[in-house]
Amino acid sequence: MAETEVTLNRPLKKRKKKMATEDVIFYIFNTIFLLLFALVTLYPILNTLAYSFNEGNDAVRGGIHFLPRKFATKNYETVFAKESIWIALRITILRTILGTLTSLFANALLSYILSRKKFLFKSSLSLFWIITMYASGGLIPTMVLFRYLHLTSSFWVYVIPGMVSAFNVMVMRTYMGGIPESLEESAMLEGAGYMTVFAKIISPLCKPVYATIALFVAVYHWNAWFDAMLYNRMDPQYTTLQYELMKLLDNVSTATSGQVSAQQAAQTGGASVTVTPMTVRAAATIATMAPIIALYPFLQRYFVTGLTIGGVKE
Amino acid sequence: MDNSTSKSDKNMEDLTEKSGKKVDYFALKEQQESKFNSKGSAVSEAEAEAMKKAKKIKDKPKFTVKEFKRQWVLIVIGVVYVIYGIIFNYLPLIGWIMAFQNFKFAKGIFKSQFVGLKKFQFLFSDNNFLMVIRNTFAMGVLNLVFSTVVAIAFAILLNEVRNKYFKKSIQTISYMPHFLSWIIVVAIVHDAVSNTGIINEILLKLHIVDSPYNFLAEPNWFWPLVTLSHLWKETGWNAIIYLAAITSIDPCLYESAAIDGAGRFQKMRYVTLPSLRPTIIILLIMNMGNVLNAGFELQYLLGNDVVRSVSRTIDIYVLDWALDGRNMDYSLGTAAGIFKTVVSLTLIVMANYVAKKKGDERLF
Numbered sequence: 001m002a003e004t005e006v007t008l009n010r011p012l013k014k015r016k017k018k019m020a021t022e023d024v025i026f027y028i029f030n031t032i033f034l035l036l037f038a039l040v041t042l043y044p045i046l047n048t049l050a051y052s053f054n055e056g057n058d059a060v061r062g063g064i065h066f067l068p069r070k071f072a073t074k075n076y077e078t079v080f081a082k083e084s085i086w087i088a089l090r091i092t093i094l095r096t097i098l099g100t101l102t103s104l105f106a107n108a109l110l111s112y113i114l115s116r117k118k119f120l121f122k123s124s125l126s127l128f129w130i131i132t133m134y135a136s137g138g139l140i141p142t143m144v145l146f147r148y149l150h151l152t153s154s155f156w157v158y159v160i161p162g163m164v165s166a167f168n169v170m171v172m173r174t175y176m177g178g179i180p181e182s183l184e185e186s187a188m189l190e191g192a193g194y195m196t197v198f199a200k201i202i203s204p205l206c207k208p209v210y211a212t213i214a215l216f217v218a219v220y221h222w223n224a225w226f227d228a229m230l231y232n233r234m235d236p237q238y239t240t241l242q243y244e245l246m247k248l249l250d251n252v253s254t255a256t257s258g259q260v261s262a263q264q265a266a267q268t269g270g271a272s273v274t275v276t277p278m279t280v281r282a283a284a285t286i287a288t289m290a291p292i293i294a295l296y297p298f299l300q301r302y303f304v305t306g307l308t309i310g311g312v313k314e
Numbered sequence: 315m316d317n318s319t320s321k322s323d324k325n326m327e328d329l330t331e332k333s334g335k336k337v338d339y340f341a342l343k344e345q346q347e348s349k350f351n352s353k354g355s356a357v358s359e360a361e362a363e364a365m366k367k368a369k370k371i372k373d374k375p376k377f378t379v380k381e382f383k384r385q386w387v388l389i390v391i392g393v394v395y396v397i398y399g400i401i402f403n404y405l406p407l408i409g410w411i412m413a414f415q416n417f418k419f420a421k422g423i424f425k426s427q428f429v430g431l432k433k434f435q436f437l438f439s440d441n442n443f444l445m446v447i448r449n450t451f452a453m454g455v456l457n458l459v460f461s462t463v464v465a466i467a468f469a470i471l472l473n474e475v476r477n478k479y480f481k482k483s484i485q486t487i488s489y490m491p492h493f494l495s496w497i498i499v500v501a502i503v504h505d506a507v508s509n510t511g512i513i514n515e516i517l518l519k520l521h522i523v524d525s526p527y528n529f530l531a532e533p534n535w536f537w538p539l540v541t542l543s544h545l546w547k548e549t550g551w552n553a554i555i556y557l558a559a560i561t562s563i564d565p566c567l568y569e570s571a572a573i574d575g576a577g578r579f580q581k582m583r584y585v586t587l588p589s590l591r592p593t594i595i596i597l598l599i600m601n602m603g604n605v606l607n608a609g610f611e612l613q614y615l616l617g618n619d620v621v622r623s624v625s626r627t628i629d630i631y632v633l634d635w636a637l638d639g640r641n642m643d644y645s646l647g648t649a650a651g652i653f654k655t656v657v658s659l660t661l662i663v664m665a666n667y668v669a670k671k672k673g674d675e676r677l678f
Contacts, residue, residue, distance in 0.1 A: 132404075
């Protein structure tokens with residue numbers, strides 16, 4: 001008690017000055033800490049970028065940080081010389097576009113009917129979908145079902161089963177519920193049906209939430225590999241980019257990375273431009289993440305609004 | 315900046331609330347005029363209570379033929395979604411029957427031999443299964459604890475930054491990894507801990523080790539590596555929600571704390587953290603159900619034969635029964651999957667119950 005009184009009795013100016021120095025120290029440390037955080041986040045990506053543009057044998061020596069030591073584009077040439085990469089690219093783009101469009105439509109329409117206040121089966125249908133969020137059949141029953149439905153060994157396994165996501169529906173429904181009912185009522189007085197209201201009135205007002213959901217679904221499709229491995233392992237015509245990258249990763253780790261490539265380096269003498277599994281993988285990694293990284297700065301605000309719209313996180 | 319936006323939001327909310335009440339009030343009048351035409355005195359009821367009642371009456375759908383005809387479009391669409399849901403979300407649940415059978419794909423789900431609880435008995439006598447349960451729980455809990463703590467710390471520190479642009483840039487960078495696939499993350503981790511990677515380079519320079527240390531071949535390092543990879547990928551993303559919660563804390567609380575003589579760290583301890591409590595609890599409940607889900611892609615991709623005993627999780631165990639050509643046993647895999655789902659559901663319900671008991675926020 002006595003101490004606080006003393007501090008309070010000190011001249012105002014002096015007290016302020018002392019606070020300020022404390023503040024300065026805190027801010028300096030905080031800034032350094034956050035800069036370090038950003039460095040730790042960015043360094044691995046920049047490092048992979050540097051390796052991907054480095055000549056293979058030279059890269060084995062290590063010590064490359066932000067810039068390639070011996071510049072070469074051979075790694076990327078090797079990656080894109082593979083036919084499987086082009087097939088994977090085509091499938092991935094196709095599933096991203098088709099999957100995003102169908103999923104957006106399916107989620108939006110379900111959200112629309114669930115957000116109609118007068119819909120007779122509103123609560124029962126909501127419950128029907130909420131249950132799916134918590135109870136899922138699991139990997140094997142799903143796989144067996146897909147085999148019975150002839151969805152395995154086909155492209156459609158990427159698009160059809162995951163079309164409706166209860167979580168996304170809940171997010172969209174909340175947003176649509178906030179749109180004044182009077183808009184719908186006046187349109188209906190003019191003779192519009194439910195589908196016209198959905199297409200002409202609700203959807204234009206839902207553009208922000210549509211954009212957010214579409215982005216999340218698109219990122220999901222771009223990054224998907226597990227369904228390709230599980231359902232289309234024997235069908236290289238339906239492979240996806242991330243699955244191809246995963247195979248590369250497997251190859252490198254089974255080759256116990258550095259040592260084998262060092263031997264290769266010794267054998268070839270390092271005179272011509274070479275590639276190693278490690279640098280090729282770096283190139284493939286960069287190529288796969290490039291679209292996301294390139295679009296990210298422009299789209300990131302939609303990602304964040306998605307969180308605040310729904311009020312909850314995944 | 316943030317204050318002004320939140321204020322305007324509040325105003326907006328107030329406005330909509332008011333207008334909503336107005337509509338309800340009119341609805342109420344209409345209702346009463348039609349229903350209690352003789353008892354005109356019903357209007358004199360307490361306003362708030364009446365409005366609530368009116369809202370209930372108004373929102374309650376009436377099951378009449380006329381109403382069915384009017385919204386047949388909605389009903390048809392609803393039926394389509396129910397069919398879709400039954401096929402893709404509920405039929406797999408029926409597939410749980412497989413766990414009690416000696417399932418053969420050729421015989422199908424109705425003709426396979428019924429074996430009762432035999433598969434579960436095998437499961438719980440299988441040391442591998444007990445091992446994967448341990449691994450899944452350990453990694454799930456490690457991830458949950460560390461990701462929550464680090465995300466909150468990061469959010470609080472980021473909130474202290476005064477420069478708007480610096481704050482924004484750091485935040486944008488911080489949640490970028492969330493959008494990269496686990497395969498890319500694993501590729502990056504591989505590079506970082508490889509013989510020539512940055513981690514070994516630093517360790518060698520600081521003379522902590524004499525020769526490059528092989529982290530990926532060391533079972534003791536697997537769990538920390540998994541947790542660190544999670545932190546790298548998700549910290550910024552997890553922090554978003556806490557940051558939003560922090561900016562919505564009433565500034566008056568900080569002012570009065572300052573008058574009481576609280577310093578920066580005391581304000582964090584006695585104002586920020588208690589204000590975050592509801593958010594933390596609701597996220598913890600939600601993530602409780604995911605503790606067992608926290609282990610698949612990363613462990614599957616990062617693991618190798620040397621660290622098998624600590625890297626395999628329930629999901630990987632299930633996958634092995636599904637993909638392993640010769641020893642394929644769908645029934646065992648299904649049984650393991652059922653175990654996981656049931657435990658997850660139990661965890662959610664338990665967490666929810668505890669939160670309810672303590673009078674905190676809850677999920678349902």
